[in-house]
Amino acid sequence: MTGSPFLALPGAVVGDPPDEGVAAHYGNPMVEQRRLEQGRAIVDLSDRGVLTVTGPDRRSWLNSMASRSLDHLQPGQSAEALFLDAAGHVEHAVHVVDDGERTWLVLEGGAAPALAAWLDRMRFMLRVEVADVTADHAVVAAMPSGDGFPVALPEGSLTWTDPWRRVLDDGYAYAPESGHAGATWRLVEAIVPRTALPGLVAAVRRGEVEVAGALALEALRIAAWRPRFATEVDERTLPHELDWLRSAVDLNKGCYRGQETVAKVVNLGRPPRRLVMLHLDGSDTILPRPGDAVVGMKQRPEPAPGEEPERRVVGAITSAAMHHELGPIALAVVKRSVPADLELIVESHGIDVAAAQVEIVPAGAAPAVAVPRLPRLGIRP
Known part of the structure; x- marks a missing residue:
């Protein structure tokens, strides 16, 4: 797979991992965020992986392995699903849409070969075929302000709408x-x-649509x-830690x-x-890197004169960006026990x-089911 044609646009700067195959920005990430937010721009995501599953058993077969119900997926209907390991850990996340003849799965580009190989091993005697079609199909994204994409798409294109904005009927949300x-x-x-893709690039050059980089979408x-x-x-x-049950899990x-x-985690544990968002001090113009330590600063109830607060690593940054309105922000995964009002710093x-x-x-965050405490043996009312 050769480099994306979008990288030939003026000002294109190649992104860093995990977006090294597309443009991070085209000269002004802040302006690009506004373009994208207003529905005027498209984003090149041609580094994403694309798999197809064909055959009459495809939806029931995927349904048997995925966290979302896919057996009744209608043509054009969007879904998000996770594939978990036996202990419930997330192994793959896919964006799913069916066209009536095949089911399409969009995922991170580097994960496509592994998922395709695993799905192929799980076919057994069912009438399904799995294909990695990343070399022939690509993904572009937008945030339309109304109905329709901000630029005409070629015939035969499929669109997937992200379900994140609301809790699924059979999902579960920890965040209010x-x-x-x-x-x-x-x-x-x-x-x-x-x-x-070259035709979409030409549309950008003609001014029919604007373009935004991966950094704008990330912010x-x-x-x-x-x-x-x-x-x-x-x-x-676990999907619970990222509040992913709201869009990708059918309870x-x-x-x-x-x-x-x-x-078990939803009902009893x-x-x-847990995932948090961090508003970062921007005075040093420092944007954290993924993996940077999140440290809790705990002051003793009666500190000695000159005693420094106790520092403990309580989590790590997962992603960070400069937002056009909020300034420097980040997502981080921290220990469940970290109090909401604890002073945090990022190293x-x-x-x-x-x-x-x-x-x-x-x-x-509490269990969904309140389990009554049983009386101790030998105790009588």
């Missing part, structure tokens, strides 16, 4: 719906033939509290790998870690960056 930052999130991804995503597989997920991630669906853990580039915490998954 009132005032949720994702309520205005309206991302649409279009799957197009890769041969159509708006972080502000919407929207998790991304390439940044927020590690080998221990009334059983019989998929990891389902027992999903149900608490997420061991980045050799300095301390003050951080104000906004809860996404609350520190006090």
Whole structure:
């Protein structure tokens, strides 16, 4: 797969991992954020992976493995689903749309070969075929202000609408719906033939549509509290920790790998870690890097004169960006026990960056089912 034609546009700067295959920006990320937010721009996501599943058993087969109900997916209908390991950890996240003949899965580009190989091993005797079509199909995205994409798409294109803005009927949310930052999130991804990309670039050059880079999309995503597989997920991630049950998990669906853990944590437990958004002190113009330590500053009840607060690493930055209105912001995964009012700093580039915490998954997230305490044996009323 050759470099994206969008990189030939004036001012294009190649992105850093995980977006190294597309433009990070075209000269002014802040202006590009506004263009994207106003529905005037498209974003090149041609580094994403695209898989197809064909065959009469495709939807029931995917349904048996995925966290979302896919067996009744109608042509053109969008869904998001996770594939979990036996312990409930997130292994893959996919954006799903069916065209009536095949089911399309969009995911991070580097993850496509592994998921395709795993799905192929799981076919058994069912009438399904899995294909990695990344070399032939690409993804572009926009945030339309109304109906339709901001530029004409080639014939045969499919669009996927992100469900993050509201809780699914059979989903579950830890974050309160009132005032949720994702309520205005309206991302649409279009799957197009890769041969159509030069035509979309030509439309940008003619002024028919504007363009925004990956940094603009990342800033708006972080502000919407929207998790991304390439940044927020590690080998221990449970979907509950990222509030991902709101858009990608059907709690009334059983019989998929990891389902027992999903149900147990929702009904009886608490997420061991939790996603937060951080408002960062921008006075040093420092933007943290993924993996930078988030440190809690705990003052003793009666500190001795001159005693410094106790410093403890309580989490790590997963993604960060400069937002056109909010300034420097970040998503971080922290320990469940971190109080909402604890003073936090981020250790980045050799300095301390003050951080104000906004809860996404609350520190006090409780089980959905209240289990009554049983009386101790031998005790009589």
